[in-house]
Amino acid sequence: MEHVSELGDALPQSANVTTHHIEIRQNPCSTARAAMIKEHVLVLLKKQTIAYGDFTINQFEDPFLTDNVKSVSLTDTDINCSDQKAIDLCKSNLSLHVFQLHEDGPGQEEIEDEELAAANHWLLPSTDFDGLWDSLVFDDDVKGKLLNYSTTTLLFSDKKVDSNVISWNRVVLLHGPPGTGKTSLCKAIAQKLCIRLSDRYSYGQFIEINSHSLFSKWFSESGKLVMKMFQKIQEIIDDPDALVFVLIDEVESLTAARKSSMAGTEPSDAIRVVNALLTQIDQIKRFPNVLILTTSNVTGAIDMAFVDRADIKQYIGPPSPAAIYKIFHSCLNELMRTGVICPTQQLLDLRSLEIMRFIENEATSVSLQLRNIALKSQGLSGRTLRKLPFIAHAMFIQKSSVGLEEYMSALSKAVDHQFKERQDLMKD
Template sequence: MASLLKAMPSMSTILSLYASISGLSMLFRTIFNEMIPRGIRDLIAKHLSDLFATFFSSDFTFIVEDRWQAVENETFRAVEVYLPTKVGPSTKSLLLGTNDTNNIVAPPKLGLPVDAKVVDCFQGMHFEWTLCENEAEKHYHSHKKYFQLKCKNNYREQVMRSYLPYISQTAAEILNKRETLNIYTYDDEDSMWESTVFKHPATFDTLAMEPDLKKFIIEDLDSFVQRKDYFQSVGRVWKRGYLLHGPPGTGKSTLVAAIANHLRFNIYDLQLQGVRNDSQLRRILTSTTNRSILLIEDIDCSTQSSRSRDRNKDAKEGHDDDDDDEGGDQLDSKLSFDPRVTLSGLLNFIDGLWSSCGEERIIIFTSNYKEKLDPALLRPGRMDVHIYMGHCTPAAFKKLALTYLGIKEHVLFKCIEDLIQRTIITPAEVAQHLIMKSDDPQVALGSLIEFIIMKDTEMVEKMRVKTMSKRL
């Protein structure tokens, strides 16, 4: 012990060494400050700080919120789809449920409750995910959800470069293979879309429609979903607008169901009457997801004025009805919809700058009276394809008979076809008699003939009364 104490330097030696080191450090700092520009000094300091953080701080946390700026966060949605497939023993709680009201014995789906943890492994790296929730600051906003990803600090680059892209790709594959579709309605009280399983049986195979029109619609839909690169190359948003118009009972809603089943797109059913203002409309529409159908039914019933432009006034002032100026849309925006939602507010989403907030979307409007709609809505880019859903034709009748009765020919077909060509009858009326009257084709077709004759007689009588009234 004594020899060890003798070997230790004296206090004066230690102080002298300290003074020398301090003097050298001050000298180096002075040279560093005088010889090296400030920008380079800051860059060196940053790299040294990152180096020390890498070695002395082992953990790092990523936060993935449910919304990114003004739109739905697609990364959050991908993680939400991906994580239930990675549930393991480390996960202590799970959500179970099903929204398939048509099948009570359907196996429940897995979901993650708030504070649930999921451990995932990717390329030898371990990650811990936690679903968290914060209360909304404002009463009309829903609670904010976010995923918290914890990993080693030196995994940060791999997370950004490999792990998150892998999650997005896996989620896309899961969504593409989904067996069930959802239909969404907006809950104003909770400020969120609520869904239920969409199991409408309509397909293009069962649709009672003229073959040429059906072929056109299918080819147009298939072309749309395959032309992402083309839309980008010509500088257009990847969306497509359809107007389905015609009398009630002509199959507009059934066609929407067939389109959803064909594309495997979820449906967002928006009731404009329940939207308070343009700001809420924008928030509602930006919270819809890609690869979906936005459905606005009976849009003519959402208007106060069937035509907000005064054609006579425009003619007097020398205005061109075909003027493509967006300002014209703005001037009449207060007149076309309920005062709470303006025409310009809707147009800004379907064809304005806000239309770029999302892609691969189908927007479908339905109307019983196309002539009541403002011309600003009918232009290409808003309603790109106008599809008239007319009264039942012989071809449509044969399709209905094959679908509901399982027959391609019958002795009564010729009589029914002749009656349909001179009597206005909707596919819904035809289907009602084929479904409800009898399983026997003879009885069902006979009942349909009686109905068409009765309707034809009523129409003739109405025309006779109308003619007599004009004469008087």
């Protein structure tokens, strides 16, 4: 077996060989063929020889790559190699993916004869979602699970597995408290899969349904609006060159439990809406190029008939101290990269601190300080944690450049301030 798989192959050639993914971002003005770009990148990677985890190359000696490629990245080694051993690029099974980002923002889908914006849609891969995948940190291997699920979905479709014998519905449900990254993860997985499957599909479509807008001011029309929305989605799915993702955010607003209707606490139209949604999902699941992504903050309010249709029901909870450390670590590295923080000491990752047994010395002192801040930040959502580095600077620094130790003190104060604000809000 050759060490380098067929270029761009989305599925591993052998269950015994780990596939490493190389994402090649093509310059927006480049018209070079993907096959030619891959040939030049393979030469580059053979010179690189050994990798110790994810890396990105954005400066090239090869004039062809300089003219046509923005960056070359080895990605998701934490998913593919849990033990983080050195990766021999010359002997590894590599899958190369060439892509160009669409720079247009979201468009709007409007339902005919109705004055409402029923959905936003993006062409993928999109600059709006660039970097989102790497910014998401979870304790559980959620990202790996979703990638594996999508790979199996594709494999079963390729092998023409009879869905009447083995059932899968192409539906993912992410549930948990607000601010934990559910919607961002849906956008990130869509972007990632469009890149991974760039040889199979010409482009991607990400359709974010506005669940609340589908409840007409004439409430009895809501079921019809759901059907009209999915008819428009069906037109997009009919293009076999398009990989389509449908996001239903806060799906409980569309699938309010039918038991409420039966108890007389909800009008009968709630049943019509649920039935319309289930019918449309059952129809489009027959197509190999669609994935339905849903989120919910109130899982108990979702109709069980919908829950049963979800192939994956993944809980997304608040981050643990370890995940919080990784989030803060990435934020501070970004501020050091841009010069907002003047680095006086290297920030160690959590694995390095574990190897040093969390013993404080000159090399670990600042990193251990960050770990203490992460420990006292437990209970804050990922959305809040990503805001705290900005709040720390805005409230406690207000200088164009600051030392790492001073910034760390400001971050600690920002965490304390966040919890105080929570307590004040609870008094109202």
